[in-house]
Amino acid sequence: MIFDSYTCKLDCDCLVLNDLLLRFNNMTFQIDSLMITPNLLYFFEVKNYEGDYYYELDRLYKKTKIERNNPLIQLHRSHSLLRQLLQSLGNTIPIKAYVVFVNPASTLYQAPLNIPIIFPTQLNAFFHNLNKTTEKSTNKHKVLAEKLVSLHIPKSPYNTLPEYKYSDLQKGMCCDKCGNLSVEIAGRKCTCISCGQVGLVTNAVIRRIKELKLLFPEYKITTNLVQEWCGGWESKKKIQRILDKNFKTVRNNRWTYYE
Numbered sequence: 001m002i003f004d005s006y007t008c009k010l011d012c013d014c015l016v017l018n019d020l021l022l023r024f025n026n027m028t029f030q031i032d033s034l035m036i037t038p039n040l041l042y043f044f045e046v047k048n049y050e051g052d053y054y055y056e057l058d059r060l061y062k063k064t065k066i067e068r069n070n071p072l073i074q075l076h077r078s079h080s081l082l083r084q085l086l087q088s089l090g091n092t093i094p095i096k097a098y099v100v101f102v103n104p105a106s107t108l109y110q111a112p113l114n115i116p117i118i119f120p121t122q123l124n125a126f127f128h129n130l131n132k133t134t135e136k137s138t139n140k141h142k143v144l145a146e147k148l149v150s151l152h153i154p155k156s157p158y159n160t161l162p163e164y165k166y167s168d169l170q171k172g173m174c175c176d177k178c179g180n181l182s183v184e185i186a187g188r189k190c191t192c193i194s195c196g197q198v199g200l201v202t203n204a205v206i207r208r209i210k211e212l213k214l215l216f217p218e219y220k221i222t223t224n225l226v227q228e229w230c231g232g233w234e235s236k237k238k239i240q241r242i243l244d245k246n247f248k249t250v251r252n253n254r255w256t257y258y259e
């Protein structure tokens with residue numbers, strides 16, 4: 001938002017594209033802000049670092065001595081991919097890439113003179129200079145901007161999943177109607193205490209196994225694991241029977257699991 005407050009005040013002829021996720025050669029890269037001006041493309045990697053940092057031998061550290069990802073390395077990679085992508089689109093406008101520190105409460109010690117970082121104290125002057133551009137954009141610039149927007153990859157919902165661990169998740173049987181984990185078992189039937197839904201235990205176990213596979217695709221599905229995941233109420237024998245009947249058995253020397 002701090003950065004946008006500068007770009008939106010520009011009255012020179014330019015196009016600004018924010019938060020682009022692009023792909024070139026099967027590698028994805030993100031562009032915080034791309035400014036298309038008549039003679040130059042500006043690529044900005046915006047960082048909101050707060051506190052004291054220092055630069056040493058191409059590495060960035062937060063004081064005292066906690067290494068952080070060097071944003072210049074990220075910038076370099078994205079810049080290279082963007083350049084290749086634009087070349088493949090026939091673009092000949094040169095690109096300038098910068099990391100922008102927007103937080104006024106940040107300091108970077110030992111920053112080399114020629115480093116492509118714009119510091120908070122330089123933002124005003126940088127945009128003031130940029131605003132002096134008098135050249136006009138042409139249709140070529142508009143076409144390029146539209147092309148880049150069309151190549152933008154919308155964020156996949158898988159990227160925004162919260163982190164979860166098996167040990168943190170509540171175990172038990174799950175109601176297929178309301179999703180509640182308060183299910184009572186009697187014989188072959190299970191009843192949801194919350195909504196009253198009645199179903200077959202077998203179906204409830206199969207549903208739980210499918211959830212387990214979806215949540216933890218790297219796990220081997222074993223009788224013990226399923227028993228624990230379902231809350232430990234049902235006998236191993238019964239769970240094994242359900243697994244045998246509904247899933248593919250894989251046996252190796254040491255154990256049996258299901259796919």
Ligand SMILES: [Zn+2]
Nearest residue numbers: 175178192195
């Ligand atoms: Zn229910």
